[in-house]
Amino acid sequence: MKFRIIISLSLLFLIYLFGIFVSINNVNQTTATLNRLLNLHKISDLRASLVHRVMRVNSDLYTVHTPYSQSLDRIVDNVDALTSLAAACTSCHHRPETLADLEQVGLLIEDFKKALSFYITTSADSRRLERLKHDASQVGETLLLQVESMAREASLGVERVSAQAFSEIQRSKNALLVLVALAGLFGLLIAVFLARSITRPTRALVAATRRIAAGEYGFALETVYREEFGELARHFNAMSLSLKNSYARLEGEVEERRQAERALRASEERYALAARGANDGLWDWDLLGNSIYFSPRWKSMLGYDEPDIGTDPNDWFRLVHPDDRQGLEAKIAFHLEGTVAHIESEQRLRHRDGTWRWTLTRGVAVRDENDRPYRLAGSQTDITERKKTEEQLVHDAFHDALTGLPNRALFANRVEHALLTAQRRPGFLFAVLFLDLDRFKFINDSLGHFTGDQLLIAVGRRLAEFIRPSDTVARLGGDEFGILLEDIHGLDEAVAIARRIQKDLPRPFMLDGHEVFTSASIGIALSSRGYEQPGQLLRDADLAMYHAKARGKARYEIFDKSMHDHSLAHLQLENDLRRAIERQEFHLCYQPVIESATGKLSGFEALIRWRHPTRGLILPSDFIPLAEDIGLLPTIGLWVLGEACRRLGQWRSLGGAALFLAVSVNLSGREFTPALVETIRKMLSEHQLPPDSLRLEITERTLMGDPQTSGALLAELKSLGVGLQIDDFGTGYSSLSYLPHFPIDTLKIDRSFISGIDHNRDNYEIVRTILALAQNLNLKAVGEGVETQAELEKLQDLGCGYVQGNLFHPALDAATAEQLIRRQSLVP
Ligand code: C2E
Ligand code: CA
Ligand code: CA
Numbered sequence: 001m002k003f004r005i006i007i008s009l010s011l012l013f014l015i016y017l018f019g020i021f022v023s024i025n026n027v028n029q030t031t032a033t034l035n036r037l038l039n040l041h042k043i044s045d046l047r048a049s050l051v052h053r054v055m056r057v058n059s060d061l062y063t064v065h066t067p068y069s070q071s072l073d074r075i076v077d078n079v080d081a082l083t084s085l086a087a088a089c090t091s092c093h094h095r096p097e098t099l100a101d102l103e104q105v106g107l108l109i110e111d112f113k114k115a116l117s118f119y120i121t122t123s124a125d126s127r128r129l130e131r132l133k134h135d136a137s138q139v140g141e142t143l144l145l146q147v148e149s150m151a152r153e154a155s156l157g158v159e160r161v162s163a164q165a166f167s168e169i170q171r172s173k174n175a176l177l178v179l180v181a182l183a184g185l186f187g188l189l190i191a192v193f194l195a196r197s198i199t200r201p202t203r204a205l206v207a208a209t210r211r212i213a214a215g216e217y218g219f220a221l222e223t224v225y226r227e228e229f230g231e232l233a234r235h236f237n238a239m240s241l242s243l244k245n246s247y248a249r250l251e252g253e254v255e256e257r258r259q260a261e262r263a264l265r266a267s268e269e270r271y272a273l274a275a276r277g278a279n280d281g282l283w284d285w286d287l288l289g290n291s292i293y294f295s296p297r298w299k300s301m302l303g304y305d306e307p308d309i310g311t312d313p314n315d316w317f318r319l320v321h322p323d324d325r326q327g328l329e330a331k332i333a334f335h336l337e338g339t340v341a342h343i344e345s346e347q348r349l350r351h352r353d354g355t356w357r358w359t360l361t362r363g364v365a366v367r368d369e370n371d372r373p374y375r376l377a378g379s380q381t382d383i384t385e386r387k388k389t390e391e392q393l394v395h396d397a398f399h400d401a402l403t404g405l406p407n408r409a410l411f412a413n414r415v416e417h418a419l420l421t422a423q424r425r426p427g428f429l430f431a432v433l434f435l436d437l438d439r440f441k442f443i444n445d446s447l448g449h450f451t452g453d454q455l456l457i458a459v460g461r462r463l464a465e466f467i468r469p470s471d472t473v474a475r476l477g478g479d480e481f482g483i484l485l486e487d488i489h490g491l492d493e494a495v496a497i498a499r500r501i502q503k504d505l506p507r508p509f510m511l512d513g514h515e516v517f518t519s520a521s522i523g524i525a526l527s528s529r530g531y532e533q534p535g536q537l538l539r540d541a542d543l544a545m546y547h548a549k550a551r552g553k554a555r556y557e558i559f560d561k562s563m564h565d566h567s568l569a570h571l572q573l574e575n576d577l578r579r580a581i582e583r584q585e586f587h588l589c590y591q592p593v594i595e596s597a598t599g600k601l602s603g604f605e606a607l608i609r610w611r612h613p614t615r616g617l618i619l620p621s622d623f624i625p626l627a628e629d630i631g632l633l634p635t636i637g638l639w640v641l642g643e644a645c646r647r648l649g650q651w652r653s654l655g656g657a658a659l660f661l662a663v664s665v666n667l668s669g670r671e672f673t674p675a676l677v678e679t680i681r682k683m684l685s686e687h688q689l690p691p692d693s694l695r696l697e698i699t700e701r702t703l704m705g706d707p708q709t710s711g712a713l714l715a716e717l718k719s720l721g722v723g724l725q726i727d728d729f730g731t732g733y734s735s736l737s738y739l740p741h742f743p744i745d746t747l748k749i750d751r752s753f754i755s756g757i758d759h760n761r762d763n764y765e766i767v768r769t770i771l772a773l774a775q776n777l778n779l780k781a782v783g784e785g786v787e788t789q790a791e792l793e794k795l796q797d798l799g800c801g802y803v804q805g806n807l808f809h810p811a812l813d814a815a816t817a818e819q820l821i822r823r824q825s826l827v828p
Contacts, residue, residue: 002228004197008190015186019179026172033165037158051144051151053081058137058144080113108143201229205236218244281380283363285313287336288374292316301359301382303352321348321356328361336365336373343378346387358387400475402453403460411474411482415534418486422527431494433483434523434541435463435501438553440479447514454511455518466500481520482538491526491558498522498556506554519554521545526558543567574630576612577623581639585611588643589811590663592820593782596796596803601824603662605697605804606644607811608636628670637671641683645694647814649687651821658821664695664725669702677716684720691721697748698724700732707738718743725782730770740777747774749800751785758790771798 204221211219219240221233281298285291291311299309302319309315320328324347331345343363348356363378398410406414418430437459444452456479463473463481472484485494501520508515523544525537543566544559551557580586590604610618627633648663667676684691696717703710703726714724725746730753749770753763767783774781783795786805795803812820 005194008193012183012186012190015179015183019176019183022175022179023172026168026175030165030168030172033161033168037161037165041158048151049081051148055144058141104146108139108146111139197229201233205232208236208240212240212243217247279382282377283316283380284377285375287365287376298380301380302349302357308352319349321350324348332363332376335363336376338371343376346383357382358384403457403475405460405464405481406472406474408474408476408482411472411476411484412534412538414472414474414484415537418484418527419531419534419537421486428527429488429490430527431485431488431491432525432527432537432541433485433494433498433501433556434476434525434538434545435481435483435520436545436549437479437481438519438521438549440518443516443518447511447516451511451514451516455509455516458509458511459505459518459520462505463501466497466504476538482541491524494524494526495556495558498524502554502556521548521553522556523548524556524558539567540564570626573623574626577610577627577630577632580610580612581635583613585613586636586639587611587813588640588647589813590647590817591804591811592809592817593664593802593804594808596783596792596800599808601661601820602802603664603695604817605664605811606640606647606666608640608666609811624668628668631670633668633670637668638679641665641679645683645687645689648693649689651818652689652693654818654821661821662693662695662723664697664723666697666727667702669699669705672698672702672710672713674713674716676713677720680717680720680722684722692723695723695725695746697727699727700729703742704732704735704738707735711738711741711743714742714744730766736773739773744779746780746782746802748782748784751805754783754785754791754795754805755787756791757794758788764794767795767800768798771800775799 201221208219208221217240220237221240223230223233223237279297281301282293282295283298284293286293290313292313292315293311294309294316296306299306317325317329328345328347331340331343334340335343341364343361345361347359347361349359351357360381360383361378362381363376365373366375366377367373398407398413399405400407415430415432418428422428422430437455440452440455443455456475459481460473460475463483467473467483467485470486472482472486474482474484476482483497485497488494501522506517506519508517510516523541523546525541525544527537531537540559540563543563544557547563548555548557557563587609588606589609590606592601593603593605594600595602608620608624610620610623612618624633627636644663644665648661651658651661680694680696683689684694698710698714703714718724723746724742724744725748726742726744727748728750729747731750747770749767753766753770755763757763757767771781773779780802781800782802782804783791783800784804786792786795786803786807788807791805792803792807809820
């Protein structure tokens with residue numbers, strides 16, 4: 001492009017140079033022509049002057065006679081002037097003929113001058129003078145003619161040269177015009193060319209920059225241009241593209257930043273919301289400047305407005321409860337030292353209304369590169385409610401919900417405390433009283449649980465009247481109460497209180513419109529050297545209480561060591577019993593049941609035996625009640641049922657009359673539950689027994705606990721097809737009205753009635769009545785514990801269908817029983 005412009009401008013310059021040259025040349029030529037013209041005009045003047053001189057000379061010659069001398073001089077002067085004029089007219093531009101003419105004029109003038117001088121010098125002779133005058137005038141005439149012809153010639157020359165000059169001027173004009181036209185045309189071409197090669201891309205560039213300025217980043221120019229503009233377009237496009245990319249990147253970054261800003265704002269808002277929502281106050285302590293920021297919530301939590309609390313850390317600490325302040329400060333100090341990872345402290349703060357509020361302060365320090373803390377910030381939560389709940393929970397955990405008295409745990413705690421005091425102070429004595437209300441179950445059952453509860457509350461209150469504030473009354477559970485008497489002088493003091501209770505407690509309580517009476521059995525345990533655990537004292541007082549109960553209730557007993565020994569043995573037995581099943585220490589004996597009329601074996605009653613590893617054989621009356629108490633009975637009962645069924649199946653497999661054998665199993669009250677139905681069903685199917693080969697013995701006492709429920713359960717059992725017998729009949733004070741509604745088969749008359757039936761009239765009457773009842777209700781009867789022939793005979797007389805007792809067989813082990821089955825020829 002640069003070269004093109006330079007070449008174009010150079011060309012233009014050359015054209016102008018050429019035009020100037022032509023013009024100068026033309027002007028030069030025209031100037032020369034005009035000079036010649038001037039010379040010609042000068043010659044013409046010369047000629048006129050020459051003609052004038054010649055004519056003067058000639059006229060002088062003829063008009064002047066005398067004195068010649070003066071006239072001659074004038075003539076001579078004129079001739080000399082003529083000569084010089086002629087000489088002046090010699091120039092190269094003359095045509096050759098003109099030059100010749102001029103030479104001739106010079107000669108003539110010379111002759112004329114000679115003639116004149118001759119005339120002047122020879123003035124004496126007049127003729128000669130006349131001739132000379134004539135000659136001279138002749139010459140003058142010739143000269144005039146010559147000059148005239150020359151003048152003609154010259155005027156023609158002037159005309160010619162003038163025409164030539166005009167034509168040259170015209171030519172110069174034309175040349176200049178052409179030149180101007182050419183230069184204009186060429187200039188126009190260059191302008192068009194430059195417009196094409198500069199303006200268009202420039203305009204495109206301007207348009208492109210305008211579009212980019214309008215935001216159209218990445219807009220690209222056409223790359224049709226060559227040279228600089230092409231390069232410019234490429235650079236421009238590259239620039240535009242990089243602008244676009246940068247813009248996109250920038251936009252991306254801006255968007256990222258905007259998003260980050262939005263996220264930050266959201267997070268800040270969330271934080272603010274969370275802080276507000278969390279209901280926590282915030283604090284931020286500038287440790288270097290020792291100023292602290294408390295959030296509005298922090299202040300409002302304590303009832304303060306924004307300006308009430310400044311930025312002084314003391315504004316905080318002065319509100320802390322004096323008992324808690326040291327703890328809080330210590331925790332902060334520990335954390336700042338780096339001993340603990342963060343601050344977590346619970347303390348009371350004074351609310352503006354004067355109350356104490358529990359607050360939980362959490363905080364953590366920010367440390368510099370040298371691990372020096374420079375900022376400490378955290379939160380404050382109002383935990384008053386939680387504390388109250390905790391206190392309530394603690395209270396609940398240590399108090400009885402019904403009476404509000406301390407519970408067993410708190411009582412034990414206080415006893416433990418007393419034990420520790422006794423260890424420190426040798427003379428310190430205390431006593432634990434264990435109270436159990438007599439007949440409480442009866443009151444509860446007869447008057448209802450609500451009255452029962454009211455009674456417990458009232459008893460609690462009354463007991464509290466008997467003691468000093470330093471003593472403790474606690475409800476230990478159910479109808480049991482405990483009293484801790486601290487710092488007494490001796491056992492007498494404890495006994496005196498027990499007596500007062502015995503005396504005052506039976507005063508009637510007015511409960512729900514009823515006058516309720518109660519009494520308590522009390523066990524007393526006095527602190528002594530041997531005790532280390534509160535449980536030991538409680539246990540001994542409890543044991544003493546049991547003895548009081550056993551000795552007739554409504555009395556107190558003081559614990560002594562023999563009670564303990566007894567209870568230890570009991571405890572040992574309990575432990576052994578728990579392990580008896582897994583050690584397979586139980587086995588079953590079978591007492592035959594005899595048909596009284598024929599003496600034939602009708603079946604067996606399964607009776608459990610415990611072969612104790614050290615104590616030998618233990619009978620059921622010595623461990624069944626204990627097993628019931630400690631909840632082992634369902635397990636033992638299940639084993640009995642399984643074992644009896646297994647044995648019966650085994651005997652039945654002997655075939656023959658053994659197929660008609662039946663085994664009865666004793667059930668405890670604990671087993672007599674709806675679950676029993678399913679258990680029996682499984683047993684029967686497991687051992688493939690016909691249902692009527694299994695008989696269940698349930699004591700009258702068990703059935704009468706809840707006759708309605710019992711009736712329903714009996715009906716379910718009956719639907720299985722098993723035999724149902726009432727055991728120990730006659731001892732359970734049963735209301736006979738229920739009897740017809742129980743789907744039972746057999747009454748087993750208790751041994752206490754059979755015994756001495758032959759001579760004991762009462763027993764005889766009772767058995768007779770029972771047998772009559774059985775007969776009326778179409779029930780079978782078994783007389784238990786028949787020991788003598790006389791007893792048997794009486795029973796036979798009274799029509800008792802079945803008997804069992806030592807008269808026939810005691811309870812036999814399984815092998816002996818099987819021998820009996822075989823011996824009785826029941827088996828073929
Ligand atoms: P029970 O059901 O009344 O059983 C009869 C008891 O009288 C048995 O005592 C038996 O050995 C005893 N006996 C039988 N004939 C005579 C006799 O002629 N004279 C005397 N003095 N006693 C006789 P045992 O085996 O000691 O059982 C006592 C009680 O233990 C049973 O009284 C029964 O209530 C219970 N019992 C026994 N085995 C079990 C059992 O497997 N489960 C349950 N829950 N209780 C059982
Ligand atoms: Ca029985
Ligand atoms: Ca019995």
